[in-house]
Amino acid sequence: MYVRQFRAFSSQVYGVDLDEEKVAQASQDLPGLLVATAEELPFRSATFDVVLSHEVLEHVRDDRQALAEALRVLVSGGYLVVFVPNRFYPFETHGFYWRGVYHEGNIPLINYLPDRWRQKLAPHVRAYTAADLRHLLDGLPGRIEHHLQIYPGYDKIIARHPRLGRWLRRITYALERTPLRALGLSHFLVIRKLS
Numbered sequence: 001m002y003v004r005q006f007r008a009f010s011s012q013v014y015g016v017d018l019d020e021e022k023v024a025q026a027s028q029d030l031p032g033l034l035v036a037t038a039e040e041l042p043f044r045s046a047t048f049d050v051v052l053s054h055e056v057l058e059h060v061r062d063d064r065q066a067l068a069e070a071l072r073v074l075v076s077g078g079y080l081v082v083f084v085p086n087r088f089y090p091f092e093t094h095g096f097y098w099r100g101v102y103h104e105g106n107i108p109l110i111n112y113l114p115d116r117w118r119q120k121l122a123p124h125v126r127a128y129t130a131a132d133l134r135h136l137l138d139g140l141p142g143r144i145e146h147h148l149q150i151y152p153g154y155d156k157i158i159a160r161h162p163r164l165g166r167w168l169r170r171i172t173y174a175l176e177r178t179p180l181r182a183l184g185l186s187h188f189l190v191i192r193k194l195s
Helices: 002-006 020-027 063-072 115-121 130-137 155-160 162-175 179-183
Strands: 015-017 033-035 048-054 074-085 096-098 101-103 142-150 186-193
Touching: 002 048, 020 033, 048 063, 063 074, 063 130, 096 115, 130 142, 130 186, 142 179, 155 162, 162 179
Parallel strands: 015 033, 048 074
Antiparallel strands: 074 186, 096 101, 142 186
């Protein structure tokens, strides 16, 4: 979806994914898709002006290596745009495991549990604090230029219950301009590659 939309602005847009079948299917009508991991990008160093990592880091084996790779393929002064789940969002949106069974949905308060308990319930996904993200960047050639938390768009709720969805969107988007922004769904970062 992102590659398709960004192609309206440049022909030099590429995307990577682990799922060979999905890449093969999407490649039938969309060039520039490759099978790769975020930790080993198949591009030369200093290739891109911008890299987008939208809800990726929380799923990879080594989030620091994935961040390092994204910075490696950027030109000096290029921008890495990152979205990752916020540990302070009141719901775990990736579901959870209980007694070996996966349960889908938005589960309240899991993100507020101590790390060892959260990891037992949601071992398949990370959620980050602002401090976690700063720590990930330690020693890497990147500087955070912009960092805030954002609330969800409520698109599914709007599709089913338009009034409720629009009301939720209006309220929580207003919260983004207050200290309650810290409870938003995702961190949004713009990181500039240093030379």
